[in-house]
Amino acid sequence: MSTPSIPRSVLVVGGGAAGNAATILLRRAGIAVDLIEAKDDWNATAGSGITLQGNALRVLRELGVWEQVERSGYGFDAVGITAPDGTVLHVSEDLRTGGDELPATVGMQRPRLQRILIDAVRAGGATVRLGVRAESLDQDDTGVSVRFSDGTEGRYDLVIAADGLGSATRAAIGVTDRPEPTGMAIWRVAAPRPTGLTRTDLAYGGPAYIAGYCPTGESTLYAYVVEANRDRTTIPAHSYADEMRSLAKHYGGHWPEITAHITDPAQVNYTWFDRMLVEGSWHRGRVVLVGDAAHCCPPTLAQGAAQSMEDAWVLSQMLSATDTWDDALFQAYYERRVARVRPVVEASVQIGQWQLDGARDADVPGLMGRTMTMLRELP
Incomplete structure (x- = not known):
């Protein structure tokens, strides 16, 4: 027993x-x-x-x-690397770290x-x-x-x-x-997903260290730009959309359509990397x-x-x-x-x-x- x-x-x-x-x-x-x-x-x-x-x-x-x-x-299985103007430089298949029966990546609205x-x-x-x-x-x-x-x-x-x-x-x-802060910070926003955007793309160069996006559903995505961290007390909350848009506007490809939706500061999130x-x-x-x-x-x-x-x-x-x-x-x-x-x-x-x-x-x-x-x- x-x-x-x-x-x-x-x-x-x-x-x-x-x-x-x-x-x-x-x-x-x-x-x-x-x-x-x-x-x-x-x-x-x-x-x-x-x-x-x-x-x-x-x-x-x-x-x-x-x-x-x-x-x-x-769900998707690839990631693209682009130039700041949107030119796709390389697309690689992501490893399916959860096993072959699961996608490599799923983007979701948090x-x-x-x-x-x-x-x-x-x-x-x-x-x-x-x-x-x-x-x-x-x-x-x-x-x-x-x-x-x-x-x-x-x-x-x-x-x-x-x-x-x-x-x-x-x-x-x-x-x-x-x-402890690493020296970087990220701006994030949810936006409509442009037609033809079916994976994460990452742009290196331009005014940000990284400009990227991830599809989160049939009609949605979230987009982000990474910069050197700044004193958050010097960035008023009402300017968050302006701040993110000023970085994002320098990127091509799908970015102009995404950037047009960065209008509501309450929907933009800014955090340091730790x-x-x-x-x-x-x-x-x-x-x-x-x-x-x-x-x-x-x-x-x-x-x-x-x-x-x-x-x-x-x-x-x-x-x-x-x-x-x-x-x-x-x-x-x-x-x-x-x-x-x-x-x-x-x-x-x-x-x-x-x-x-x-x-x-x-x-x-x-x-x-x-x-x-x-x-x-x-x-």
Whole structure:
């Protein structure tokens, strides 16, 4: 006769890609999960678009939402390199890092992906509380007592910190790492998709380091231009559309049609590129970091969401495979993940640094190819 599993309870802090993925998978394993998210709207309207490589799609398939993602996004298998005037210089087939049965890449409207994950969290039976933060964590050998911003309290076997780049949970448990700017920044906007635009194209040169776009549906895309970062306090929000348009107007091909739609500053997003990799371990006691709370990198390889969701997948597998949740397990999670995350962070930063340095002999295709080949392996 098998010994019944010990009932377990987990608090997930943060309802982004990593937190939602962990919640879905842990609930499927029969673990009780409370999810708290500081934002009242559960990030349901934030962001313009997202590029999901095959290894991200592989996790989404594990979450049971691949068919919805496939219907809602736009899949493609190639990337083009163009001159600033729009002349196509090279088209390469992307590696299918999620396996041959999944596209190399799917572009999606970010709010649509979030809605799909929210619905899956709800369907899994987790307890969800929005507009709530964890104000204090009091640990002992058997669990974590948490006091919440709404005055309530809870007791959990484990807390998963999925609260992003500025993770308050990371700071609360004494991890001092913070995101550091790489020197670049990106302007992003959603726009209608021009006829004939069926893949990502990247233009190097001109007034920006990169000007690119990604189809996100039958009639939509998101476009972006990358420049040296500037003091955000000197850029008034009402000028965001003007700022992005002033860069984008120098690019040809599909860009004139895209640029004509960059008119509403409220729809334009401006963020710096950051890097971080927490070293040594991603836990303190029974609080474990996942996703951007543990690592972040520039989007030069489009691996941010993929690596975050892989964290959640791996940790959930390890938690559901044993009743012994201890330092050895959490350290094994870190060692398994850091071996994969580190080369992604380093390659993403290196690609940007080569551009900042104006390196003419940089082997960007080689570095990208080696990294993506590694990502084809299961995490």
